[in-house]
Amino acid sequence: MTSTPAFVPGLAGIPAVESSISFIDGQVGILEYRGIPIEVLAEHSTFEETAYLLLYGSLPNEAELNRFRGRLSARRKLPDRLIETLRLLPGAGHPMLALQVGISILGMHSQRVNLKDRESMENAAIKIIGSLPSLVAAFERARKGLDFVQPKDGMDTAEAFLWMMSGEEPASVAVRALDAALILHAEHTMNASTFTARVVASSESDPYSVCAAAVGSLKGPLHGGANERVLDQLEAIGEAENVRPWVEERLSHKGKVMGFGHRVYKTKDPRSKVLQKLGNQVFEKLGGTPMYELALELEKVMEEKVGAKGICPNVDFFSGLLYQKLEIATDLFTPIFAIARCSGYMAHWMEQMPNNRIFRPTQVYQGAREARYVPMSERK
Ligand SMILES: CC(C)(COP(=O)(O)OP(=O)(O)OC[C@H]1O[C@@H](n2cnc3c(N)ncnc32)[C@H](O)[C@@H]1OP(=O)(O)O)[C@@H](O)C(=O)NCCC(=O)NCCS
Incomplete structure (x- = not known):
């Protein structure tokens, strides 16, 4: 009999x-x-350079x-x-679902990618990275009944995105803040959505399917979807004096506080530190938000209650406050x-393919064996 390795929930x-x-x-952050x-990178690079x-x-x-x-x-x-x-x-549908649809349609409008040819793969990766801001902006405009705003040549991703969303030239502080936020969110080792991308890639599927599947995984509130929930949470808390009883109530039934905790970080997420700094720069230029004071109070109470367990602010804690100040709708944060x-x-897809082997983990089977097929007439 072969021995089955011990089951590790979440492959932790x-x-x-x-x-x-x-x-x-x-541990260090x-x-x-x-x-x-x-x-x-957040201080000196741009999203384009980082993607490269x-x-x-x-x-x-x-x-x-x-x-x-x-390109x-x-x-x-x-x-x-x-x-x-x-x-x-x-x-009324969620823009992440629209994005999955958009990426799939983009794939239907595209040539077959040759997985043995690096140039063919690069072209597809650039097409997908370049198109995503337009897909999000196109859906946002469409659901408001507005025409698509054509991107202008010479604009990089952050500026082009803000332009396509509103049709107005964005403030330079907003462009810089969004650009840095994009850098901070660009990559993060083997998280759920990147793992999803790798799994789909491993069957030699196309990069559009890789990306659409990963976007579906990112949508979940335990992953990228947490950034939307942080703002909902702060709105529900309302006043600084409500923070402590709200946290106590939530923790008393093992409820999760969104924007806190991480599978890997057991200290404050380094991205959240940079985002907090970026937020402060934007608030200085474009005006503050009472939500930020509330967020600081929430951070303080959480530190007191669960900081010792390594449950600290993650990347999603401050990003929403920043995007809100850039007048971006909450459901567009993810x-x-x-x-x-x-x-x-796309970097993981390109890394995966040259030495690819299809993912096929095992399982610990706990169900019945050789069970009898009960005819319908005998079933209760
Ligand atoms: C990110 C996350 C999914 C990591 O999950 P994980 O590594 O599987 O950790 P677990 O969910 O098993 O949590 C371990 C312990 O910490 C607690 N915990 C983890 N995150 C918590 C949070 N945000 N609020 C309150 N308690 C939390 C759990 O209740 C559990 O407590 P226990 O040991 O007493 O049972 C989890 O921290 C979470 O759900 N956070 C909120 C959602 C979020 O912000 N996601 C964005 C991540 S970037």
Whole structure:
């Protein structure tokens, strides 16, 4: 009889891949992309440069970066038929579902990708990363009954996204803050959605299916969807004096406080520190928000109650406050996460394929064996 390895819920601590894309030290609170600390990238890089770093493994020189920016920019223009299809989607549906649909339709408008040809894969990855901001903005405009705003040449992702959403030139502080937020969300080792991307990639499926599936995983409230819930939570709390009783009540029945806790980080998530700083810069320029004071109070009470267990603010805790100040609807917070994380998914897809082996874990079977098929006439 063969022995079955012990079941590990959530595969916690089980290596699923070998990767050189990003690195986390959860005890100290370190995140690096290709060895470069996230804080350095957020301060000095751009989303385009970071996406290049993730895909190609090293920073681009000026000519390489400019070419990459041009290629992404060219991909932001969507086929008319795709925009028309997005218009047919129910406006009350969640934009993450619309994004999955949009990515799939994009795949239907695209040539077959040759998984043995690096250039063919690069073209597809660039197409997907370039198109995502347009897909999100197109759905947002369509559900408001507005026409799609065509992207302008020369605009990078953050500026183009804000422009396509509103049709107005965004403030430079808003562009810079969103750009840094995209950098911070671009990649994060073997999280649920990246693992999903790897699993779908491993069957040699196409990159559109890889990305659409990963977006479905990211949507969940235990993953990327937490950023929307943080704002709902702060709205439900309402006043600073309600924070303590609200937390106590929630923890008393083992309820989760959204925006806190992480499978890997047992200290404050380094991304949340940078986002907090970014938020403060935006609040200084565009005006503060009482929600931020409430968030600080929530952080304080949570630190007191569960900080010792390593349950600290994660990336989703401050991002929503920042996006709210940029006048972005709450249900678009997770799609923005997806716009960024897609670069990580594509980097993992490209890393996976050269030495691919289909994922096929095992299970610990606990059901019946050789059971009798009961005819309908005998069933109660
Ligand atoms: C991210 C998350 C799913 C990690 O899950 P995990 O590694 O499986 O950890 P668990 O859910 O098993 O939690 C371990 C313990 O910490 C507690 N805990 C974890 N996150 C918590 C939170 N946000 N609020 C309150 N308690 C929390 C659990 O209740 C559990 O307590 P116990 O040991 O007394 O049973 C979890 O922290 C969570 O649900 N957070 C809220 C959602 C969120 O913000 N997600 C975004 C992540 S970037």
